[in-house]
Amino acid sequence: MTSLLTCKDFLTALNEYLDETEDAELRREVERHINECPNCWVVFDTTKKTLKVFKGVDLHPLPEEVHRRLMARIHERISRQRQVQP
Amino acid sequence: MTPPTVTAELNGDAALVAQARQGDPAAFEQLVQKYERRIFRLAKNITNSDEDAEDVLQETFLKAYSHLDGFQGNSKFYTWLVRIAVNEALMKLRKRRSDKTVPLDEGIDTGEETMVREIAVWEENPEQKYSQEEIRAILHEAIASLRPAFRTVFILRDIEELSTEETANLLELSIPAVKSRLLRARLQLRERLTRFFKRKGDDIFAYL
Numbered sequence: 001m002t003s004l005l006t007c008k009d010f011l012t013a014l015n016e017y018l019d020e021t022e023d024a025e026l027r028r029e030v031e032r033h034i035n036e037c038p039n040c041w042v043v044f045d046t047t048k049k050t051l052k053v054f055k056g057v058d059l060h061p062l063p064e065e066v067h068r069r070l071m072a073r074i075h076e077r078i079s080r081q082r083q084v085q086p
Numbered sequence: 087m088t089p090p091t092v093t094a095e096l097n098g099d100a101a102l103v104a105q106a107r108q109g110d111p112a113a114f115e116q117l118v119q120k121y122e123r124r125i126f127r128l129a130k131n132i133t134n135s136d137e138d139a140e141d142v143l144q145e146t147f148l149k150a151y152s153h154l155d156g157f158q159g160n161s162k163f164y165t166w167l168v169r170i171a172v173n174e175a176l177m178k179l180r181k182r183r184s185d186k187t188v189p190l191d192e193g194i195d196t197g198e199e200t201m202v203r204e205i206a207v208w209e210e211n212p213e214q215k216y217s218q219e220e221i222r223a224i225l226h227e228a229i230a231s232l233r234p235a236f237r238t239v240f241i242l243r244d245i246e247e248l249s250t251e252e253t254a255n256l257l258e259l260s261i262p263a264v265k266s267r268l269l270r271a272r273l274q275l276r277e278r279l280t281r282f283f284k285r286k287g288d289d290i291f292a293y294l
Contacts (some may be wrong), residue, residue, distance in 0.1 A: 011202070015269045039205050043276070046208050049283070050276045051244055053213050057221055059229070059245075060130040062123045066140050073144050074118060077151060078111045 005033040010040045018048060099163040107154050114154075118147050121164060124246065125171050131241045132175035134230050142178060146171040168246065169256055172238070179234055202273060204280040212283030228278040232271055239264055240271035 005013065010033045016023065017030045034041040099120075105113035122143065129142035149170050150157075157166055213221050229237060242253045243264070254264045 011269070011273075015265055015272070018272075039202075042205050042207055043202055043273075046206075046280065046283075047272050047276045049208050049212060050272060050279055053221070053279070053283075054225060054244060054275075056213060057218070057225060058123075058127065059222055059225055060127045060139070062126045066126065066143065067122060069140070070118065070122060070144055070147065071115070074115065074147060074151065075111075077148055078114065082109070082111075 004036065005029050007033075007037060007040055010034070010037070011043070014044065014047065017044075018051065100159055103154060103157060103159075103163055106151075114151060117150075117163065121167055122147070124164075125167060128168065128171055128241060128246055129175050131229060131245065132172070132234070132238055133178045135178075138175070138178045142171055142174040145174045149174075165248070165252060165256075168242075168248070172242070172256055176234075176238070202277075204277050204284075206280055206284040208280070208283045209285050212279075216282070224279070224282050228275050231278060232274055236267050236271040236274065239267040240275070243268050244272070 010030060013026055013030050016026060021027065030044075034044050099117065102113045102117050106117065125146050126139060126143045129146070130136070130139035133139050133142060146167060150167055157163065209215060216224065229240070232240065238257060239253060239259075242248045242256065243250065248256070250261055250264050250268075253259075254261045257264070259267075
């Protein structure tokens with residue numbers, strides 16, 4: 001029988017677990033630990049939610065005027081280049 | 087050489103790059119429109135400034151245009167753009183500091199940031215308690231509070247969804263360094279967000 005992960009081992013394995021590692025043994029050990037350790041379950045659950053919240057929001061939508069100024073600069077560069085090399 | 091039309095069917099970006107190289111301005115503009123949102127978001131997240139983010143956005147695409155010939159077809163066009171954008175954004179950060187050597191390899195590992203302090207259960211869908219604007223402000227502030235070395239890794243891995251290898255490569259870090267910074271970034275964000283997202287009137291001991 002394998003011994004239970006310590007809380008420190010759990011933290012070390014947390015990333016791999018959240019990133020859906022294919023290491024089945026590691027997954028089992030993490031799951032066993034969080035089922036038995038309420039604090040680590042909270043850390044796991046809230047870290048998972050942290051990632052979910054970030055993925056669900058576009059933090060910095062591109063402002064329309066920033067888009068327009070970018071296109072203007074690109075047009076300017078392209079047309080300058082075309083004058084140089086017709 | 088493969089005719090452009092055939093290539094276009096096989097690989098959108100590679101075909102557009104090829105057309106842009108041959109002087110087709112519309113092809114390059116299509117590439118800009120495809121990726122400008124992601125590059126702006128990346129730049130804003132790293133630099134934390136509207137002005138710098140706009141500079142980085144413009145510089146990235148202008149550099150990409152000037153160096154289209156140097157683009158190696160074996161990497162993805164988007165990854166190539168991200169590399170330019172990250173370098174530009176980090177330059178902005180360095181310029182803001184008097185010491186120009188710092189951001190990415192700063193700091194001695196004290197292990198301090200890996201500590202877990204807040205143990206509180208969160209709401210099931212914590213973001214639903216807030217408006218879209220409020221959520222943006224909360225998340226933005228949380229990311230901005232991370233040190234650049236952690237922030238950049240988190241942005242590339244968890245927001246832009248690059249692989250660990252791509253991130254390591256881009257930032258010239260080892261794979262273990264990317265992994266440990268990502269873990270610390272995730273745990274620090276979790277700590278910061280707990281204040282906003284924890285279930286009201288609860289503490290963990292109610293569950294024990």
